[in-house]
Amino acid sequence: MKLLSKVYDPQKVEDKWYSHWLEKNYFHSEPNPKKKPYTIMIPPPNVTGMLTMGHILNNTLQDILVRKARMEGYETLWLPGTDHAGIATQTKVEKTLKAKGKTRYDLGREDFIKLIWDWKDKYGGIIINQLKKLGVSCDWERERFTLDEGLSKAVREVFVQLYDKGLIYKGKRIINWCPVSHTALSDEEVIHKEIKGNFWYFKYPFKDDDSKHILIATTRPETMLGDTAVAVNPKDERYKKYIGKTLILPIVNREIPIIADEYVDKEFGTGAVKVTPAHDPNDYEMGKRHNLEFINIMNDDATMNENAGKQFIGMTREKARKSVVKEMENLKLLDKIEEHIHSVGFSERENVPIEPLLSQQWFIAMEKLAKPALKVVNDGKIKFTPERWIKTYNHWLENIKDWCISRQLWWGHRIPVFYCEDCGWESAEKTDPEKCPKCNSKNIYQDKDVLDTWFSSWLWPFSTLNWPENNPDLDYYYPTDDLVTGPDIIFFWVARMIMAGLEFKGEIPFKNVYFTGIIRDSQGRKMSKSLGNSPNPLDIIDKYGADALRFGIMLIAPKGQDILFDESQLETGRNFLNKLWNATRFIFMNIDDNFDYSKLSISELELNAPEKWILSKLQNTVKSVNKNLKKYHFNDAAKDLYNFTWNYFCDWYIELIKPQLYSENKELKKSPLFVAIYTLKIILKLLHPFTPFITEEIWNSIKSENESDIIISDWPNFQKEFINKQIEDEMKLVMEIITAIRTIRSEMTVPPSKKANVLIKDKFEKYKNILNKNSDYITSLGKIENLTIDKNIKKPNLSATAVVENLQIYIPLEGLIDIDKEKQRLEKEIGNFKGRLKAVQGKLQNPNFVKRAPENIVDHERKKEISYKESLGLLEKNYEKLM
């Protein structure tokens, strides 16, 4: 037995056990044909990442699933890793260069990449170490990185397969160009925001007659420099006569045609649209339909190029906008400016407006891949929790567009396409060719672009198991079981993993997807660095301990709803663990060193009512926790454990057995104490997935020598034989009596130190047995001097009364009783019962209710009516006696 401090101190415990678990290799998994596998692949955090509250939520959930599965006897693998996060990482390292006044171009591609690898080796482990603080039980021997050798191989295999099938293609399209990171982005990496802007009305004069003009409205004046037409709706009577005529584009003085296109909305703006095919997706489509010229007026960084005209070269978009407007004003071609709110695409990473740009990029044709992915989810082969995300998933996949996968970055998987300068050969290759297979020329080069980070992430469930090589790990662990992730990456990641799993592995990648909520601050705002409202989880762990953080988060995290987080909520978790700690201390204090409780078993003990009762309640809890975890109702499971431990075990059971524990007769304490230890041990096991550290600490001080660490102990299964409904009812009555006595004492302000006499009148001797059996418990918890139970008791003068079922409780309070107070109390109680009676009678007087409601419901209402009437009668009698 150990001495335990009065307050639980996580700092002393957590690191010790994490090292212990690692030393014992409990987290490591190898294929074991005798066991069923249970596998989770971690959503790999960015190497650049720092632990956020989102990670805490997500990884606690996974750890709960994993630890439970491990205890249940599955061969459990939780495979960890990090994501190379193309743009984020490259930007981060470029910033360190910039501080030295350099750019990546000064270093050149090779050296720059080497620099990022150095950075990764130095800082990439930070988030992993932070996760370890949380207690996650990942198999660190299997840690992977989306840019490591094995994953690169998988990426290349996939690229070549899709290329050879014709599903990867190169094309000139309007893409989202990020002018800060100088790369194309996929549609998913663009966030639309409502921006207050302007509508500028410009006059474009006719070629034949420059006194006449057509009025157009635009939100982006600077793009007029690339206009190659003006479009109107063919049915628009106002403009019909002008179709086919030629305008002079001001400033540039280019001749542009007026074309007719259905796309144009007659009602919007002026009904005439300037067309800039190289800088707007819709205009691009129109440009193709009408064979217009595509004039790109911008450089990669969204400054103006020579096509924009000499006076604009080098200007930023913003500056060019002002210049163009001014110039138009000077030319007297600016008609008016109106305020206009419209949506602008922003780069997700850099938070700057993206530029739609015509550019040569690589794409994946997605439609074919999407179809089977839709099927497996809608057929229920992959289950989503909460289910409603299926709709979002369907909507995206049904309207899926081709995925732009090329990025003009240096950090990432390079596109494995090779070209021959001499004969024009082009091919995707699994290994770097030394010469052109067609003409033997050595004049070959590889595509300069790299792949979107998600191109490696979407292979994560099987690339981490060394696909494409056939190997025992892949056979054993794939498909994985659960995926836990946020709904914000349902398109980026979840949908694409499903597509990849089906396409390349021929099998779903996971059976269940649990979508967590998003953690927000107490005002409902998203946590973000710029707002400074994102607490550092490591500080919280220092303050409360990882267990309290885990448990606290689980208590407030409802299924799939967003979570408003406030640090004070974690106090509940911390207090709970302290309660558990102290309950343990209490038990320890009562264990005699010279008695070995591990030699006892429940079957050979004689159990009193409280023992039977707590064992029954315990099994209810086991059942409920298992049910809730199975349904991913983590907060309900946490609440089950909280309520059982605090309200049943501590508040009632331990209090009930105290007299026996303090008794001189050692025999008397054997059975209650053993049941206390037994119950505590099961609580610890159920709690272990939620709060691994404290449970391992307590477990190791209480377990018998032949038992293992709790982390690999057996998970408690429901044991029906302990359920005892009769005892539960009995104890409920006893507890109601005790509470009634306490209430009177409290309301009559009888101090706890003053013992009282209590008389209980059991008129019909209905509860004689129960009362006799449990009178000691009532005496001790009610702080009673003398307890008298009889069928013939006369209410003593000046006593407070209460009614439980049809028992009357009298507490004589000579000298203490305040008649007015007691009257008030009784009036309140009487009012209470009258209300209830009225409600019940209302139901019973409704003939339809009696006729149509099921019999047991009607029966129950009748019983209630009788009982209320009885209680009311007794209360009223007592009230009258007071007068």
Next chain:
RNA sequence: GGGCGCUUAACUCAGUUGGUUCAGAGUACCUGCCUUACAAGCAGGGAGUCAUUGGUUCAAGUCCAAUAGUGCCCACCA
């Protein structure tokens, strides 16, 4: 413009299959307690027209519809 959520006590939220201890928890508040496990505690208490309106039903926080407020996602309206 479409889709998906949310609205229950002062605050943050549970409430699964309509019925029975279903009107709850934690925090906060009030009263009394340093009762030898725990003041991060114990005992007791007050507090809600379950957003509004209508419908289905013997019976509605619970199912349906509409409305209001609020949040998120998707969508090419210059």
